[in-house]
Amino acid sequence: MTFIIIKIGGSVLNKLSDSFYETLVKMKQETDYQPVLVHGGGPEITEALKKWEISSTFVNGLRVTTDEVLKIAEMVLSGSLNKRIVSNIQRIGGKSIGLSGIDGPLLTVSQVDPRLGFVGKVESVNPAWLHSIFGQGAIPVISPIGIDPSGQKYNINADMAAASIAIALNGKLAFISDIPGVMEETEQGSIVHPKLTKVQINRLIEKGVITGGMIPKVQSALSVLEAGVKEAVILNGSKPKDLLTYMDGLDAGTRIIREEVYNV
Numbered sequence: 001m002t003f004i005i006i007k008i009g010g011s012v013l014n015k016l017s018d019s020f021y022e023t024l025v026k027m028k029q030e031t032d033y034q035p036v037l038v039h040g041g042g043p044e045i046t047e048a049l050k051k052w053e054i055s056s057t058f059v060n061g062l063r064v065t066t067d068e069v070l071k072i073a074e075m076v077l078s079g080s081l082n083k084r085i086v087s088n089i090q091r092i093g094g095k096s097i098g099l100s101g102i103d104g105p106l107l108t109v110s111q112v113d114p115r116l117g118f119v120g121k122v123e124s125v126n127p128a129w130l131h132s133i134f135g136q137g138a139i140p141v142i143s144p145i146g147i148d149p150s151g152q153k154y155n156i157n158a159d160m161a162a163a164s165i166a167i168a169l170n171g172k173l174a175f176i177s178d179i180p181g182v183m184e185e186t187e188q189g190s191i192v193h194p195k196l197t198k199v200q201i202n203r204l205i206e207k208g209v210i211t212g213g214m215i216p217k218v219q220s221a222l223s224v225l226e227a228g229v230k231e232a233v234i235l236n237g238s239k240p241k242d243l244l245t246y247m248d249g250l251d252a253g254t255r256i257i258r259e260e261v262y263n264v
């Protein structure tokens with residue numbers, strides 16, 4: 001069995017078609033792949049915060065999380081969005097169970113930086129409950145809220161949560177977002193990089209080509225490579241075939257790979 005950790009970005013959550021969910025259910029029922037979903041929800045958290053008239057800011061793609069921001073983030077992520085994805089999978093005929101990093105606890109975290117408030121980085125993953133969900137023939141759907149040993153809850157960037165789970169399960173990692181991959185404006189027009197290494201990524205960040213929410217995404221991809229996972233990929237969620245194309249070993253999106261395999 002090969003695990004594939006599929007991170008669904010909040011940017012694309014509401015744009016995913018039934019065929020995307022059908023692909024997941026078929027993958028689970030008909031192939032040796034075991035899909036594990038991790039979802040974000042940044043835009044919906046921002047919308048809910050606006051309704052509550054709470055302001056929030058980002059530092060390098062991470063939301064500064066006060067106690068009241070945390071409460072809304074948990075409500076949106078572990079409440080409405082997690083259950084929306086679970087019910088979408090069930091509507092297509094698949095089995096699915098939703099949980100957050102607190103359940104189990106699946107994700108034990110520590111504080112990233114006191115200046116960011118309750119933003120967590122994953123210290124350990126306990127996949128025991130995931131294995132029992134796999135045993136039930138179901139697809140786990142994970143929301144990125146974690147907990148520390150004292151019981152304090154934390155908001156985790158969903159890309160970073162997905163990377164930690166991919167490392168723990170030694171699985172493949174695919175980021176599904178609202179763009180075709182890592183893009184760059186060149187004299188010839190806009191291009192999508194088919195593959196990138198750490199050195200190239202760092203150069204694109206320095207040049208200001210990779211910004212905002214793309215920063216934690218590429219950094220999370222690099223962290224899985226460092227931990228021994230072969231590669232990570234960024235795919236376009238509005239093209240459900242991209243996931244199948246990638247699983248078939250063909251080119252899709254942007255693959256993030258180690259230096260030594262760049263020319264292979």
Ligand SMILES: Nc1ncnc2c1ncn2[C@@H]1O[C@H](COP(=O)(O)OP(=O)(O)O)[C@@H](O)[C@H]1O
Pocket residue numbers: 008009010011012040041042176177178179181182183184209210211212213214215217
């Ligand atoms: N070089 C880049 N190529 C593509 N997207 C980029 C790039 N730099 C920044 N971005 C931004 O990153 C966004 C994807 O990150 P994010 O909004 O966090 O998505 P998600 O919710 O899918 O995780 C894109 O919509 C785009 O605005």
Ligand SMILES: CC(=O)N[C@@H](CCC(=O)OP(=O)(O)O)C(=O)O
Pocket residue numbers: 008009010011039040041042043045061062063064065073119120144155156157158159213
């Ligand atoms: C700490 C932090 O930034 N947490 C994110 C969690 C959601 C997320 O990551 O959503 P996307 O995948 O849609 O970006 C946030 O509050 O927006």
